[in-house]
Amino acid sequence: MTAQENTDSTGTVVLSVDGVRKKIGRKWIIDNVTFDVREGEIFGFLGPNGAGKTTTIRMLVDLIRPSEGSITVCGYNVNKQPEKALQYVGSIVENPEVYSYLTGWENLQHFARMQPGVDEARIAEVARTVRLDQRIHDKVRTYSLGMRQRLGIAQALLGRPRLLILDEPTNGLDPKGIKEMREFIRRLADEGMAVFVSSHLLSEIQLLCDRVAIISRGRVLAVGGGRELVARNSPYVLWELEPHEQGVALLESREGIRLMDPAELELDDAVIANMGGGSAVTIMNDDAVPDTVAALVASGVEVRAVHKINPTLEQLFLKLTEGETIE
Amino acid sequence: MNSLLPLIRNECMKIIKKKRFYVILLILVVLVPMFTYAQMRSAERNREKFSSDWRLELQQQITDNENSLSSSRIPEEWKTYRRIFIQQMQYYLDHNVNPNEPSGVTFTREFLDNSISLFIPLMIMAVASDIVSGERTTGTIKMLLTRPVKRWKVLMSKLIALLMFVSLIIVSVFLVSYLISGLAFGYGGFNVPIFTGFQLSGDSVDMSAVHSVPQWEYMLMQCGLIWFVSIVVALLAFMVSVLFRSTAASIVVMMAALIAGTILTNMASAWTSAKYLFMVNLGLTNYLAGTPAPIEGMSLPFSIAVLGVWGIASIIISFAVFTKRDILN
Numbered sequence: 003m004t005a006q007e008n009t010d011s012t013g014t015v016v017l018s019v020d021g022v023r024k025k026i027g028r029k030w031i032i033d034n035v036t037f038d039v040r041e042g043e044i045f046g047f048l049g050p051n052g053a054g055k056t057t058t059i060r061m062l063v064d065l066i067r068p069s070e071g072s073i074t075v076c077g078y079n080v081n082k083q084p085e086k087a088l089q090y091v092g093s094i095v096e097n098p099e100v101y102s103y104l105t106g107w108e109n110l111q112h113f114a115r116m117q118p119g120v121d122e123a124r125i126a127e128v129a130r131t132v133r134l135d136q137r138i139h140d141k142v143r144t145y146s147l148g149m150r151q152r153l154g155i156a157q158a159l160l161g162r163p164r165l166l167i168l169d170e171p172t173n174g175l176d177p178k179g180i181k182e183m184r185e186f187i188r189r190l191a192d193e194g195m196a197v198f199v200s201s202h203l204l205s206e207i208q209l210l211c212d213r214v215a216i217i218s219r220g221r222v223l224a225v226g227g228g229r230e231l232v233a234r235n236s237p238y239v240l241w242e243l244e245p246h247e248q249g250v251a252l253l254e255s256r257e258g259i260r261l262m263d264p265a266e267l268e269l270d271d272a273v274i275a276n277m278g279g280g281s282a283v284t285i286m287n288d289d290a291v292p293d294t295v296a297a298l299v300a301s302g303v304e305v306r307a308v309h310k311i312n313p314t315l316e317q318l319f320l321k322l323t324e325g326e327t328i329e
Numbered sequence: 330m331n332s333l334l335p336l337i338r339n340e341c342m343k344i345i346k347k348k349r350f351y352v353i354l355l356i357l358v359v360l361v362p363m364f365t366y367a368q369m370r371s372a373e374r375n376r377e378k379f380s381s382d383w384r385l386e387l388q389q390q391i392t393d394n395e396n397s398l399s400s401s402r403i404p405e406e407w408k409t410y411r412r413i414f415i416q417q418m419q420y421y422l423d424h425n426v427n428p429n430e431p432s433g434v435t436f437t438r439e440f441l442d443n444s445i446s447l448f449i450p451l452m453i454m455a456v457a458s459d460i461v462s463g464e465r466t467t468g469t470i471k472m473l474l475t476r477p478v479k480r481w482k483v484l485m486s487k488l489i490a491l492l493m494f495v496s497l498i499i500v501s502v503f504l505v506s507y508l509i510s511g512l513a514f515g516y517g518g519f520n521v522p523i524f525t526g527f528q529l530s531g532d533s534v535d536m537s538a539v540h541s542v543p544q545w546e547y548m549l550m551q552c553g554l555i556w557f558v559s560i561v562v563a564l565l566a567f568m569v570s571v572l573f574r575s576t577a578a579s580i581v582v583m584m585a586a587l588i589a590g591t592i593l594t595n596m597a598s599a600w601t602s603a604k605y606l607f608m609v610n611l612g613l614t615n616y617l618a619g620t621p622a623p624i625e626g627m628s629l630p631f632s633i634a635v636l637g638v639w640g641i642a643s644i645i646i647s648f649a650v651f652t653k654r655d656i657l658n
Contacts (some may be wrong), residue, residue: 026657063475065656089477099468103346112342115335116476157472 014041016090016165016196022061022071024220032057032068033220039165039198044191046211047200054220055200056096059169062198063093075165089117092163094171098154102143106134106153109142110160117161128156132186148179155186166190167198172206184210204318216318238262239284239291242306246280249303256294259286283311336478336486337493344456344494347463353452353498357505364440365510372431383427391418413621420524420539432518433511434544438551440506442618445555446594446611447587449502450562454583456494457566459576460487461651466576470656480652488567488644495563499556519545525617547617554613557633561640562587565607568643571651587611594623601625607639 017039024032032054039045049055060066062073064084073080078087100109110129114120129138132152142150151171158166171187172180187210191197201207207214215225243249253259262283286294291308298305344350375386394411397403403411421428429435461484464470473483507516522541566583573579590608603609604624610632615622622628 026655060471060656063471065471065474067655085477085479087477088475091475093475095471095475097468099472101343101346101467101469103348104343108342108346112339113472113476115339116473116478161477 015039016041016076017062017198018072018074019058019062020072020074022058022068022073024057024061024066025069031220032061035071035215035217035220035222037215037222037225039196041164041196042191042194043212044187044197044199044210046207046214047198047217048202048204048207048214049200049217050202053217055202055217056169057220058217059093059095059167059198059200062167063091063095064088065095089161090164091167092158092161092165093167094151094154094158094169095167096169097173098150098157100142100150100153100157103141105141106138106145106156109153110138110156113157114160120160124160124162128159131159132156147174148176151175151179151183159190163195165196165198169200170202171199172201238311239286240277240307240309240311241282241284242280242308243282243298244280244304244306246282248301249298249305250282252298252301252303253282253284253294256290256297258290259284259294332478333482333486333489336482337489340460340487340490341493344460344490349456350494350497353455354501354505356452357502358509361440361506361509364506365436365513368431368436368510369513372429383429384422386429387418387422387427391415391422394418409621413619417524417619424524424541426522426524426541428523430518430521431514432521433507433514433516434518434548435521436510436514437503437507438523438544438548440510441502441548441551441555442614444502445558445614447591449499449555449559450587450611451584452498452502453495453559453563454566454580456498457491457563458570458580458583460491460567461570462573462576462579463570465574465656474656481648484571484648484651488564488647491563491567492560495559496556499552499559503552519543523547525550525619550617551614554617558611558613558636561607561636562611564640564643564647568647571647604631605635607636610635 015038019035019037022032022035023030035054035058037045047055047058057066061068062075062080064080064087067081075087076090078090080087100106101112104112106129107125110125114125126135129135132155134149134152134156137145137149142153145153151174155168155171158168168187172183175183187197187199191212199207199210213225213227216223241249241253243253250261254261262285288310295305295308375383378386394415398408398411418428459466461470464473474480521544523544524539524541525547526538526540565586566579569579569582570576573582586608590606590611593603593606593609594612601624604627609623610627612620612623613629613632613636616629616632622632
């Protein structure tokens with residue numbers, strides 16, 4: 003109970019990561035990671051594969067000890083007092099690994115025995131929360147990936163954590179599952195839980211998170227509101243015009259519009275799939291779009307579609323690391 | 330201790346649900362009848378040959394071995410062994426005790442003797458080899474170590490569960506072989522006198538300390554020694570399981586060590602420092618029966634001490650590595 007008071011008095015920061023570095027062999031694979039996660043927020047941890055996301059998450063839950071810096075959960079240092087700090091943490095590191103030769107219920111029982119204050123009623127409650135109660139007494143090896151993911155979350159929720167750590171929670175889920183997962187995470191945050199979510203998909207983080215830290219090559223490049231980070235970068239605009247040549251010529255002639263070669267752009271696959279042959283991509287200010295459309299229409303060009311494309315993660319990184327030397 | 334109990338329960342649940350123990354029981358139930366049948370056939374043949382007089386049979390064995398002593402083609406170490414064997418058989422003959430009287434209890438005693446250095450360790454490995462590495466192979470170690478429990482407690486609960494199952498395996502080996510062989514040879518034989526206390530000195534046997542004990546008492550001593558050997562093998566397999574990420578690798582390492590032990594036992598009598606290796610010291614029950622040690626300078630207290638040191642070292646290494654290591658994948 004003293005821990006409770008302790009955290010209340012230090013404010014609403016649940017997880018505090020301060021100057022964490024990790025050296026493996028001779029290489030600093032994590033080089034200065036600093037951020038705070040507060041109560042009731044969904045915090046995104048964004049970076050390409052291999053940037054150090056999973057290593058950082060492993061340090062958050064004491065699977066790896068940082069070489070320098072400190073990680074504090076509710077006032078307790080994770081590496082020095084893991085048995086105190088970790089009782090406030092529920093986590094899924096990488097895939098939801100559960101015992102496939104046990105039933106869902108036995109898995110939950112297993113993890114319930116490892117923390118104080120979790121009884122059968124609580125197990126039944128979390129099974130209902132993740133909507134596994136129909137299949138909970140089946141062997142896990144008969145579960146689908148989505149069900150295993152939900153069992154993993156049920157396991158993480160058992161101890162009523164104040165911080166939930168999810169590593170790529172929508173990986174491998176179908177679109178419906180992804181949508182449900184987002185709603186579920188949002189509901190948990192609304193109840194006051196701090197949720198830490200990692201992803202390599204910018205759109206994922208934009209849709210879900212209140213704040214974002216962007217990590218690349220083991221360093222946090224920026225921390226801030228998700229929308230601000232993306233909005234800082236001038237977006238691409240995709241045009242579908244008829245006739246194509248006339249429209250493109252007109253776009254080119256206007257001030258403040260730069261035409262891009264779609265082949266050179268790194269766009270999301272979803273965008274590429276929808277792009278017809280007669281599409282043009284420009285970089286321009288949002289505010290200039292209505293005028294441009296009016297001008298196109300006035301000169302007899304049919305505007306079939308105009309839409310904004312958000313930069314991909316790679317482009318965001320280029321933007322953030324501009325001016326820095328990249329090895 | 331309070332917080333350890335639920336963890337031990339978890340580990341026992343996992344071992345049982347993995348069905349490893351059933352596999353062990355199944356192996357026993359299949360193999361023991363085979364050995365029983367083989368034993369029955371050889372008993373039958375001897376009965377025909379010596380017209381059911383075991384004295385003749387024993388005398389024949391003594392004569393055979395004496396004859397082979399004069400052959401120059403037999404290595405000196407083998408001759409030593411045969412001389413000791415002859416002396417023992419002579420002792421049994423002089424005291425009118427049939428050492429091969431077939432009964433369920435005798436079969437079990439011999440089966441335990443023969444299984445101490447390979448068969449029982451093998452079954453222990455079935456449980457021990459993946460007790461830690463299995464969690465790493467499946468990735469569940471991450472779930473286990475991100476709970477608010479100290480790492481040494483997680484490992485300790487696994488160790489205690491393992492030792493409980495080791496004890497259970499030994500009891501099962503005893504019960505299964507007694508119950509099954511009893512069907513063929515009868516369930517009696519607990520009170521048959523067995524000679525023990527043979528002191529080996531050079532190539533002769535010191536008979537001064539030899540005394541007879543009822544077979545049940547002999548088997549009690551035997552089971553105690555087997556239990557000790559099994560604990561040490563379990564501790565070693567446990568350490569290997571902590572050190573290796575893959576269960577297959579940890580099984581291969583332990584198997585290689587055990588098989589190397591049986592090979593070394595047959596050829597290392599000249600390399601005396603091999604006696605400090607754990608695998609040549611596994612045959613503790615041989616000291617009870619008076620079989621000569623594979624390497625000079627080995628005795629029951631020596632072997633127990635060597636095994637004890639290996640066991641303690643394994644515990645220390647297991648815990649030191651497990652509590653400090655970064656879980657990278």
